[in-house]
Amino acid sequence: ALELTPVTDPVISKVGGNAMLEIKPHGVLATVVWTFSPAAIPVVSWTETNPVIGAGYENRVTLNTATGSVELRSVNLSDAGVYTFQGTTFTSGREAFNGSVTLKVYEPITNVNVKPSLAQPIANQALKLTCEVLGSQTVSSRLWLKDDGPEQVSITGPDQAVLNSSVTFTCSAKSLPPCNYTWYFNETETAQSSQYNIASVSNADRGSYTCVAWNSVTGRNTSAVKEFNVTGEFIGFVREIFLPGYHPLISRNVKCVCNTEECCWSNQMHV
Template sequence: MGPLSASPCRVHVPWKELLLTASLLTFWNPPTSAQITIEAVPSNAAEGKEVLLLTRNLPQDTTGFNWHKGGSVDSTRQITGYVMATQLTTRGPAYSGRETVYPNASLLIQNVTLSDTGFYTLQVITANLVNTEATGQFRVYPELPKPSITSNNSNPVEDEDAVALICAPEIQKTTYLWWVNNQSLPVSPRLQLSSDNRTLTLLSVTRNDAGTYECEIQNPVSANRSDAVTLDVCYGPDVPTISPSNSNYRPGENLNLSCHAASSPPAQYSWLINGTFQQSTQVLFIPNIAVGHSGSYMCHAHNSATGHNRTTVRIITVSGSSPGLSAGTTVSILIGVLASVVLI
């Protein structure tokens, strides 16, 4: 019969109390035909902890018992034996010094290792020399270390590069999970996971993939999460925009044009007027413009990481009277001219 699963509360009950409870039940209960069962407490143990193989329904006419490593009785894999009348304990070939046997046929294994994982068989001998067997099992898992993330590309370019993020170390029978910006991994055809989930591949990265990435490793007894790794995606520049949007100016005004393009890392800017280079700045300022400043103003944006360039052009027209002459001043000058004509 397979092992009984331990209830969540039972895992926290000290094994000595379990032994006492089992012993009292064995002493007070009348003989029954209930089948012997073995319960591993806990059924999933952390490496270095202890596991109690708790025996239930031990017959009252038991004269002795033996514990064996494995799913069957095997003298070459006997751990220990016990004689009820003399309370004599014997040690078998599989005894490691970490096992303690109790009169109620329970077996305590301390400082468990990964190799302790598996089945354990109890052989019970009764007064009528009938042998009864019961088997239990447990699994030992390692305490998981803090994982770390490595990347095959620290400066991927948008729509050109793929990025592989690898969660280390590689541990068997461990679950690997990924988090992006503190959220579970979104579903996307561009996101691919390896068969063991250790490697996350981002196909043809976009600027939306930039952010923090974490990996988490889990097993039934522990969990641990890596430090966040920031993924920066190089992109742009996008087509620049020139502000303000005004294209018509009057002589004497100041021309102040600013250029901006979405880019990572930030773009480098330069200006050309009518095809002639002017300066390498994001802002172009020309005070007190004149009609001769009319023409084609081009902003050129360059991203040294992506190698991409983008330009945009604004046609500036300078015309009309100087802003220094108001409408009232113009009317006064016109009246004065007409008066002079009349006098002549």
Template sequence: MDQSITWTAVVLILTGMCVGEGILPPGPLSGAVAGAVKFTTTLKPPEKPFLSVSWSFKGVNIITSTSVNVTDPGHADRISLDRATGALELRGLVLEDSGEYTITIIPDGGLQKLGTTTLNVFAPITGATIRSPAATLIEDKSSTNLTCEASGSISTRVWLKDGHPLPPSDRVSFSIDKRAVFIRPVQSSNHGTYQCRVSNPVSSMTASYNLTVNFGPHNISIIGPAEASPGHRVMLQCTADSVPPANFSWLFNGNETQVNTSSYIIERLGEENIGNYTCTASNLVTMMENSTIIYLRASCAAPCWSFSVLVISTLALRRLI
């Protein structure tokens, strides 16, 4: 009789009929250090309690529950077993709890059921920060790098600039582990806020860094009317793309004025105000400057026609002299 029972068991094992398919949900499971995780099964409580429920970790028994429980001393205060379904809760997780877990269930009448899954334990991410060498960066003359640091189990690092993904380019490159980004050389487009998003399956953290690239002045222009009615107030506004903000100065017909702001204001347009206005923007860090010119004239509507003639005659007289 004993030989018959043994032979039946061997046949079941060889045919795979003893393995309970889908007894554990697909893994891996993720857990945080000091946290808890529950290995649930797909089983419903049977009419008759299971004869035996066993869990092992890396081939070493954690708990075997029959009429009594036999528990590994290292897990005694950290596990709870649901005898009805075989589910196991593991608390106080440590990194060393990562690995393969196996459940073996022997029903009261039926086939042995097996299930295996994997647990990955991660240390929560803390202290994320971005570091960069302290230096004054000037467009096309300087290079720099940003380094993303954090504590914990780091699975991924993602770099962003001004809220958008930062792609590699002919000037932007990354270290293999994405820990550092290199910019050689910097340009005005590299000026802005950089973010490094560090994550693992149980936590994430984002660090920010404002990178200052000194550049310009670029795109200098004068906003204002090219012509205006005599007696009217006229304002010319000079703009330029520059970091730090540009300093401004104005020339009128090639002569220096006392205006050193971005705005040139004429309270009442007169004959003496007709001519070329030159705005010069300068950057004291990049040591660059740029200029633009606008010609201001009186409008030629009928009411100011005589005035326009007067202006032309006066200018012609000055040229003759």
């Protein structure tokens, strides 16, 4: 007989849940018999007629007559163990197959409690934490989580930029679990993301940018502030100023006007 490997082994279920004991034999199914080891208790059998359900499995077992798979409903702790199957299929002729699948059943875990070794923990001294639960006597795994922060919030990005350029500010913080970020510009909320982008800088973008980092588990928040300035677009150096039709007199005042937002004046005398 062909040794057939089940689709999933072991199958894990909780008390009160449903378990699928799934197999995929080759060819067209002709017969199949499921038993519960080690006493070979009949679960369900089929020989091209109506399935025969074993005692104690009435209204709890459904057989898929196309594949031979079994669904066991309302699982209880006594259902845990090894289920064996054997059957035949039509291929070029009749071909026999057999195999087994293990069902593991667990009670739902409730009342999870973390118990410290000291009622009042002391800084810089050892502390033991014990995870206690009600439910299955055997707990397959435990995952420890430590919630902390946010701390050390900072904003990276330029302190100033020229008109029409693009700018990105990035906010970061130490936090477990990762925190959420909210941006404020001059005390008005503007975005909710770790990054704040300005596609084209204008004079209206001058001001204070505040990033607030918030941990939804610890309920704590903290913030950082960046002052941002906008400078005019660099045009170039003006080497000489010509005043057509006007001849300044020595020791007399002359007024020169620059038609850009920011100018830097320099007076150099050449003989």
